[in-house]
Amino acid sequence: MSEDLWAGLVGPFVDEAYASVKGFVRTFVLHHQLLEHLPPPPATILDVGAGAGHQSFPLAQAGYEVMLLDSSAAMLARAQERLERLPADARARVTMLESDGERAEEALGGRRFAAVLCHGVLGYLERPEEMIDQLCRCAEDDGLVSIMTGNAKATVVQPALERRWDDALAAFDERTGIGVLGVRGRADTVEEVATLLEAKGVRQLAWYGVWLFVDWLEFSGVELDPSDTDELTRIAAVELEPPGETPTARSAASFTSSGARLRSDRRHARAPGHRPPT
Numbered sequence: 001m002s003e004d005l006w007a008g009l010v011g012p013f014v015d016e017a018y019a020s021v022k023g024f025v026r027t028f029v030l031h032h033q034l035l036e037h038l039p040p041p042p043a044t045i046l047d048v049g050a051g052a053g054h055q056s057f058p059l060a061q062a063g064y065e066v067m068l069l070d071s072s073a074a075m076l077a078r079a080q081e082r083l084e085r086l087p088a089d090a091r092a093r094v095t096m097l098e099s100d101g102e103r104a105e106e107a108l109g110g111r112r113f114a115a116v117l118c119h120g121v122l123g124y125l126e127r128p129e130e131m132i133d134q135l136c137r138c139a140e141d142d143g144l145v146s147i148m149t150g151n152a153k154a155t156v157v158q159p160a161l162e163r164r165w166d167d168a169l170a171a172f173d174e175r176t177g178i179g180v181l182g183v184r185g186r187a188d189t190v191e192e193v194a195t196l197l198e199a200k201g202v203r204q205l206a207w208y209g210v211w212l213f214v215d216w217l218e219f220s221g222v223e224l225d226p227s228d229t230d231e232l233t234r235i236a237a238v239e240l241e242p243p244g245e246t247p248t249a250r251s252a253a254s255f256t257s258s259g260a261r262l263r264s265d266r267r268h269a270r271a272p273g274h275r276p277p278t
């Protein structure tokens with residue numbers, strides 16, 4: 001394994017990005033979008049580029065058997081710290097593996113999972129193909145693949161709302177943007193990701209916007225208070241409501257694309273309550 005490039009980003013990612021309103025909304029919205037498509041617990045879930053477990057720990061709490069795979073030892077150490085704060089039954093459903101996602105199949109000895117997640121990772125890779133191939137290889141034949149990454153059709157939004165008009169004009173032809181960590185990342189279109197998945201036998205079921213409104217507020221200079229739990233709950237409810245491919249979703253920074261290998265397109269009812277995971 002090469003140098004741990006993410007070691008210096010653990011603090012900004014966990015203590016800043018995820019402590020913000022956008023961090024809360026990301027976990028909440030992705031969790032509920034996933035529940036619409038996942039088989040019921042205790043199905044197995046592989047989270048590739050899992051970071052500190054913000055996406056997979058709520059799934060372990062919901063009864064799923066989750067494995068976090070990440071190339072960063074520092075990020076996994078932080079996940080381990082956070083894991084120790086979970087109830088014992090959820091803790092027992094979590095395992096971790098240090099590996100590059102690009103060699104996940106080999107590192108896992110060919111084990112396959114009912115669902116494979118890869119959220120907020122593709123944008124940091126030079127090319128997405130190798131990772132997408134591995135995600136599909138690690139999914140069971142009727143399994144689910146969930147990808148969240150920057151939406152290349154929306155790179156103009158941030159510079160425009162920040163009134164950087166020259167940058168906004170250039171962004172129409174730009175495939176990169178500055179993400180929540182202040183690092184420049186690559187973006188893909190929904191169609192490109194769907195095509196890459198399709199080539200591996202994974203058909204797209206749906207895509208969604210993430211951060212439909214909080215991104216726009218932040219870029220317009222509005223400061224949201226993460227300790228205002230009443231507003232947080234109301235923001236989360238609005239962010240979750242759009243049923244997927246809405247024009248505002250296209251303009252959002254990220255999307256989730258889910259696909260099922262081969263023929264299955266199991267859809268599960270939206271979980272009742274829509275309460276934020278802890």
Ligand SMILES: C[S@@+](CC[C@H](N)C(=O)[O-])C[C@H]1O[C@@H](n2cnc3c(N)ncnc32)[C@H](O)[C@@H]1O
Nearest residue numbers: 006049050051054070071072075100101119120
């Ligand atoms: C922005 S974080 C996203 C973490 C998590 N998926 C989430 O949404 O909270 C990106 C993570 O991907 C990991 N990562 C980056 N490149 C990777 C690779 N080639 N293989 C496996 N993990 C990788 C990093 O170590 C980091 O933990």
